[in-house]
Amino acid sequence: MHVPVEGFMYPNEIELQWSVLIVLYPFITGLVAGAFILASLERVFNVQAVKPTYRLALLTALAFLIVAPMPLQLHLGRPERSFEMYLTPHRTSAMAMFGFVYLWYLLGVLVVEIWLEYRRDIVELAQSSAGPKKWLYRALTLGSYNVSERALKIDDKVGWIITVIGIPSAFLLHGYVGFIFGSIKANPWWSTPLMPVVFLFSAMVSGISVVMLLYMLTCRLRKRPINMPCVDTIAMYLFYTFLIDFTLEMVDLIHRIYEADESFRSLDFMVHSKLYFSQIMLQIGFGTIVPLVLLAITQLVNLPEAIRKFAYSIAGVLTLIGIFAMRWNVVIGGQLFSKSFLGYTTYKMGFVTKEGLLPAIVLSILPFVILWVLVKVLPPWYEEARLAQAAHGD
Amino acid sequence: MKDFKDAGHLFRLAAVFAAVFLIFLLVRAALVPKGFGKYGHFRAEAIAEAMDKPLNYAGHKACEDCHSDIVEVKSKGKHKGVNCESCHGPQEKHVEDPGSVVPAKLETTSLCPRCHTANAAKPKNFPQVIPEDHSGGVPCDTCHKPHTPVIEAEAAEVKK
Amino acid sequence: MSMTRRHFLLLTAVAAAAWDSIIAGTPEAASTYNMTDHWYGMLMNIEKCIGCGSCVRACQLENKVPDGYFRTWVERYHIEDWTVENPTVDSPDGGKNGFVELKETGGKNFFVPKLCNHCADSPCTQVCPVGATFHTPDGVVLVDGKYCLGCRYCIQACPYGCRFLNPATNTAEKCSLCYHRITKGLTTACCENCPTGARQLVDFKNPNDPIHEFLKTHSVQVLKPYMATKAKVYYYGLDGSVR
Numbered sequence: 198m199h200v201p202v203e204g205f206m207y208p209n210e211i212e213l214q215w216s217v218l219i220v221l222y223p224f225i226t227g228l229v230a231g232a233f234i235l236a237s238l239e240r241v242f243n244v245q246a247v248k249p250t251y252r253l254a255l256l257t258a259l260a261f262l263i264v265a266p267m268p269l270q271l272h273l274g275r276p277e278r279s280f281e282m283y284l285t286p287h288r289t290s291a292m293a294m295f296g297f298v299y300l301w302y303l304l305g306v307l308v309v310e311i312w313l314e315y316r317r318d319i320v321e322l323a324q325s326s327a328g329p330k331k332w333l334y335r336a337l338t339l340g341s342y343n344v345s346e347r348a349l350k351i352d353d354k355v356g357w358i359i360t361v362i363g364i365p366s367a368f369l370l371h372g373y374v375g376f377i378f379g380s381i382k383a384n385p386w387w388s389t390p391l392m393p394v395v396f397l398f399s400a401m402v403s404g405i406s407v408v409m410l411l412y413m414l415t416c417r418l419r420k421r422p423i424n425m426p427c428v429d430t431i432a433m434y435l436f437y438t439f440l441i442d443f444t445l446e447m448v449d450l451i452h453r454i455y456e457a458d459e460s461f462r463s464l465d466f467m468v469h470s471k472l473y474f475s476q477i478m479l480q481i482g483f484g485t486i487v488p489l490v491l492l493a494i495t496q497l498v499n500l501p502e503a504i505r506k507f508a509y510s511i512a513g514v515l516t517l518i519g520i521f522a523m524r525w526n527v528v529i530g531g532q533l534f535s536k537s538f539l540g541y542t543t544y545k546m547g548f549v550t551k552e553g554l555l556p557a558i559v560l561s562i563l564p565f566v567i568l569w570v571l572v573k574v575l576p577p578w579y580e581e582a583r584l585a586q587a588a589h590g591d
Numbered sequence: 592m593k594d595f596k597d598a599g600h601l602f603r604l605a606a607v608f609a610a611v612f613l614i615f616l617l618v619r620a621a622l623v624p625k626g627f628g629k630y631g632h633f634r635a636e637a638i639a640e641a642m643d644k645p646l647n648y649a650g651h652k653a654c655e656d657c658h659s660d661i662v663e664v665k666s667k668g669k670h671k672g673v674n675c676e677s678c679h680g681p682q683e684k685h686v687e688d689p690g691s692v693v694p695a696k697l698e699t700t701s702l703c704p705r706c707h708t709a710n711a712a713k714p715k716n717f718p719q720v721i722p723e724d725h726s727g728g729v730p731c732d733t734c735h736k737p738h739t740p741v742i743e744a745e746a747a748e749v750k751k
Numbered sequence: 752m753s754m755t756r757r758h759f760l761l762l763t764a765v766a767a768a769a770w771d772s773i774i775a776g777t778p779e780a781a782s783t784y785n786m787t788d789h790w791y792g793m794l795m796n797i798e799k800c801i802g803c804g805s806c807v808r809a810c811q812l813e814n815k816v817p818d819g820y821f822r823t824w825v826e827r828y829h830i831e832d833w834t835v836e837n838p839t840v841d842s843p844d845g846g847k848n849g850f851v852e853l854k855e856t857g858g859k860n861f862f863v864p865k866l867c868n869h870c871a872d873s874p875c876t877q878v879c880p881v882g883a884t885f886h887t888p889d890g891v892v893l894v895d896g897k898y899c900l901g902c903r904y905c906i907q908a909c910p911y912g913c914r915f916l917n918p919a920t921n922t923a924e925k926c927s928l929c930y931h932r933i934t935k936g937l938t939t940a941c942c943e944n945c946p947t948g949a950r951q952l953v954d955f956k957n958p959n960d961p962i963h964e965f966l967k968t969h970s971v972q973v974l975k976p977y978m979a980t981k982a983k984v985y986y987y988g989l990d991g992s993v994r
Contacts, residue, residue, distance in 0.1 A: 206912075212916075290904070381908050383874060646931065
């Protein structure tokens with residue numbers, strides 16, 4: 198395959214090493230971290246307005262977390278050796294820690310928190326359902342049917358502790374992804390201490406957007422009215438986190454322009470040529486400024502409900518596109534220029550190849566399929582129904 | 592123990608985790624390659640494996656053991672620093688079995704210009720020519736002996 | 752509670768067994784070669800390089816390097832005048848078949864041979880998640896092709912572009928400083944075949960190595976010194992324009 202090169206690349210640099218799958222990976226973990234932080238708003242910071250999305254946010258985080266390592270696995274030259282990461286993790290490698298941060302977050306935080314949150318439902322479902330479903334729920338109870346008030350109170354307390362631990366863990370999970378890039382001194386496009394922070398805030402932005410969109414979508418699918426105070430609150434949080442995220446990204450950009458170190462001319466040229474569409478247009482223009490303006494309007498002007506819903510949906514979708522573009526620009530952009538700063542290569546994405554567009558699309562859809570299954574097994578609105586029933590009974 | 596009565600399910604969860612962790616440790620102990628960590632964070636055997644890769648170039652000492660006559664000739668000429676395999680190619684197979692593996696005869700028309708074609712980036716004191724202008728396709732070894740490339744008559748001329 | 756305690760005891764036993772298997776190691780390959788007696792690097796003399804590509808060809812034949820990838824390569828620099836920051840550089844097929852004369856031959860022109868710098872503080876080994884690339888006790892950075900995952904983090908981390916993914920094995924690869932040769936007392940394939948002696952394998956721990964005399968009397972430089980990798984390939988006559 199002939200790859201067009203402009204100027205001079207070191208001969209081994211012409212081929213890109215990290216493909217669209219590695220773009221997908223920080224995007225997906227970002228959604229996990231963001232969704233979890235939204236869930237913890239309700240739990241730790243007691244933001245009651247977002248309660249309707251609490252369980253959905255947890256399940257969303259889990260669904261995406263299950264998919265997160267798949268693009269990595271698929272990308273490896275020798276996927277069958279990935280377990281070595283657990284056998285002989287190299288202490289000095291940021292990447293080696295992934296396995297552990299990931300496992301900790303999956304098993305130590307998310308699964309435990311979801312289990313504690315759903316335990317009462319699981320016990321009830323184990324008693325009420327039949328067939329294989331009954332067996333599934335019975336397994337999930339771990340043999341304990343104790344849902345006494347005291348037990349539930351203990352669960353609530355432990356759940357709170359887990360969430361408190363979970364917030365720094367979520368920060369770690371995504372901050373570390375930023376660190377993987379930010380700590381590569383060989384690559385000036387990546388090497389900045391701001392990278393983990395920018396990744397973190399963009400993660401929160403994307404996670405909040407995806408939960409907001411999913412909540413509105415599930416309401417529509419279930420033909421239930423959307424809880425507007427809830428969505429309004431989420432949109433407000435989205436707006437403010439996005440503002441911080443945008444500020445950080447601009448600080449980084451201005452700093453680079455002002456410092457103009459030896460890599461600047463090369464990187465500047467890249468942003469104005471190869472990355473113009475994905476960086477200036479998609480990431481900054483349509484993906485950041487437009488949704489920020491939309492959200493700002495909803496904050497400033499009293500708009501009718503229908504228009505707000507519409508504005509939120511558009512802003513949410515654009516935000517996700519913008520954050521995806523940001524991941525693209527970091528991962529792909531960081532490999533388009535030569536470390537000699539004398540030339541540029543081209544990324545040629547395959548379609549039906551191991552690291553092509555098709556597996557990327559499949560892996561983007563997969564979390565939603567998993568979420569659908571999770572929602573079927575552990576309905577987020579079970580409690581809502583129970584509360585409604587209780588209110589009816591009164 | 593009364594305090595733990597309603598937290599029994601948490602202990603069950605902890606037991607599940609402990610079991611998983613135990614299995615992990617067992618699997619890990621079984622799978623970590625032998626010798627890992629002996630010299631550092633890597634498979635010690637990888638060093639021996641790297642040492643055992645087969646040779647292709649035998650090295651000039653191997654050539655010189657047998658071809659002392661050539662060494663003698665070469666030591667007087669401009670090419671004394673050029674090792675044998677640089678022109679003759681990898682000869683480990685020839686060293687192992689000199690009888691049946693015979694090095695190919697070299698074609699100087701294409702061989703010599705590899706080094707001696709004029710190029711602005713070459714050191715100025717390095718002898719370089721534009722081959723077409725210099726010999727017009729006549730093989731280099733018509734005039735130059737590759738092992739002592741300076742033409743003897745010319746060298747004598749310079750000495751006078 | 753007793754169950755937890757039993758688990759704990761079991762765990763420590765397993766951990767101890769795991770640790771034993773780690774430190775036991777394997778018997779060393781029988782050889783008179785002593786790794787700790789050497790510390791390898793290379794010396795490049797820019798003023799001697801004629802850009803013939805012998806080193807590149809020799810390396811590819813010796814180490815079965817796949818086409819289009821390079822464990823060593825040669826670059827040609829062309830600098831018009833005082834614009835040191837704007838050199839024109841090329842390396843057609845890694846310089847494997849030499850260089851065709853440029854149209855513009857004015858200004859300053861020279862060749863720069865490159866290979867893995869066998870950095871003592873190498874960013875590539877730092878980032879390897881599993882320990883598939885490492886420093887040998889004699890100062891060579893190697894890749895364990897049987898253990899590499901092919902995650903390519905090392906390729907990203909190398910400031911000099913020395914690494915690539917071998918498409919045949921799907922594992923990272925780079926210059927091994929001909930470890931199979933130098934441990935037998937031979938020099939590397941590139942040094943063996945360099946017709947002008949522009950590249951010399953050096954052993955810093957050998958007191959008789961000419962490198963010591965050379966370093967006393969010549970100014971040398973490493974590539975990208977600001978990367979602070981403790982590169983062990985020294986260049987004599989290196990121009991400031993070289994990246």
